Amino acid sequence: MKQELETLHGKALQELGDVQDTKRLGDWRVTYLGKKSELTTLSKQMGQLDAESRPAYGQMLNELRQALEGAFATTKATIEEAEQNARLASETIDITLPGRAIEVGAVHPISEVVREIEDVFLGMGFSIVDGPEVETDHYNFEMLNLPKDHPARDMQDTFYITEELLLRTHTSPMQVRTMERMHPHVPIKVLVPGRVYRRDEDDATHSHAFTQIEGLVVDKGIRMSDLKGVLEAFAKALFGEHQRVRLRPSYFPFTEPSAEVDLVCVHCQGSGCRVCKETGWIEILGSGMVHPRVLDMAGYDSEIYSGFAFGMGPERIAMLKYGITDIRQLYQNDLRLLRQFAGV
Ligand code: PHE
Numbered sequence: 001m002k003q004e005l006e007t008l009h010g011k012a013l014q015e016l017g018d019v020q021d022t023k024r025l026g027d028w029r030v031t032y033l034g035k036k037s038e039l040t041t042l043s044k045q046m047g048q049l050d051a052e053s054r055p056a057y058g059q060m061l062n063e064l065r066q067a068l069e070g071a072f073a074t075t076k077a078t079i080e081e082a083e084q085n086a087r088l089a090s091e092t093i094d095i096t097l098p099g100r101a102i103e104v105g106a107v108h109p110i111s112e113v114v115r116e117i118e119d120v121f122l123g124m125g126f127s128i129v130d131g132p133e134v135e136t137d138h139y140n141f142e143m144l145n146l147p148k149d150h151p152a153r154d155m156q157d158t159f160y161i162t163e164e165l166l167l168r169t170h171t172s173p174m175q176v177r178t179m180e181r182m183h184p185h186v187p188i189k190v191l192v193p194g195r196v197y198r199r200d201e202d203d204a205t206h207s208h209a210f211t212q213i214e215g216l217v218v219d220k221g222i223r224m225s226d227l228k229g230v231l232e233a234f235a236k237a238l239f240g241e242h243q244r245v246r247l248r249p250s251y252f253p254f255t256e257p258s259a260e261v262d263l264v265c266v267h268c269q270g271s272g273c274r275v276c277k278e279t280g281w282i283e284i285l286g287s288g289m290v291h292p293r294v295l296d297m298a299g300y301d302s303e304i305y306s307g308f309a310f311g312m313g314p315e316r317i318a319m320l321k322y323g324i325t326d327i328r329q330l331y332q333n334d335l336r337l338l339r340q341f342a343g344v
Helices: 002-018 022-033 038-048 054-090 109-123 151-155 173-182 224-239 292-297 314-322 335-341
Strands: 134-136 165-167 188-197 209-219 245-252 255-264 281-290 306-312
Touching: 002 022, 002 038, 002 054, 022 038, 022 054, 038 054, 109 188, 109 209, 109 224, 109 314, 109 335, 173 188, 173 209, 173 292, 209 224, 209 314, 224 245, 224 255, 224 281, 224 306, 224 314, 245 281, 255 306, 281 292, 281 314, 306 314
Parallel strands: none
Antiparallel strands: 134 165, 188 209, 209 306, 245 255, 255 281, 281 306
């Protein structure tokens, strides 16, 4: 009988030696230590033994059970450790791999210039407002002293949507919308950036869609010298303290008198070059005193109030500032150009 137990012991340990995973270890346990195992069967048969040999046999069975349980525990620990190590190895992340660079966007040069100009005028107490790009003939023309048969309407070729609806050709309709909204309060000091549209052929200096920034000031006693002072402060803030502005007589139906405003050429500082066509000056905006008829139509009595207005093109200013020679480059979104403005 002792022999029998030793054979069982040997067989069990040998099989355990081949076990390499938890599933087969479980099977082994059922086979050698479970309710239907040989060991259990032998224990149950102990009753058939005579009383004399029972204690010694019982002890042998106990020792065998303990030995097998001990072997099981050791193997279990070994297998679990091996399995854990395998798992860790397969889940390892190589933290020395270089990461993928994230491309960071940049502010577009036009937006950059618009923001810079907004900052300057905010500093002078202007509010920034915006208005509709789909505008009515009424605000785009009529209320700006441009009745239907007015020859100056040809100055701006218009994209019409219907007889009365159009894509605004300039930001000036916001002069009227602002006065109507503010009436009867003064002072009015607003800056209006926005997109405008004209039926132009695109070339190096023209685009059918571009940006404008409108300015409007209305109060009692506003004079042409206020216009010049504000624009000179603006020019200095944007292009440097040495800057000066020059006003040249011009014509717009909604301002009287009207003036075109020039900067000292930013390339040659006024000595004359190709950029300024040897004049030493560069035109940057149109302006004037708000026409009395425009004030009256918008509800501000021109006998009491006066104002000035101006309109400029940020594209042109961006081109001057950054030395861009073709306006189309500002719309093509070529990354080679845009990347140069990352971090400006
Ligand atoms: N709206 C004019 C244009 O687009 C510019 C302008 C604005 C002129 C305000 C005078 C006053 O050409």
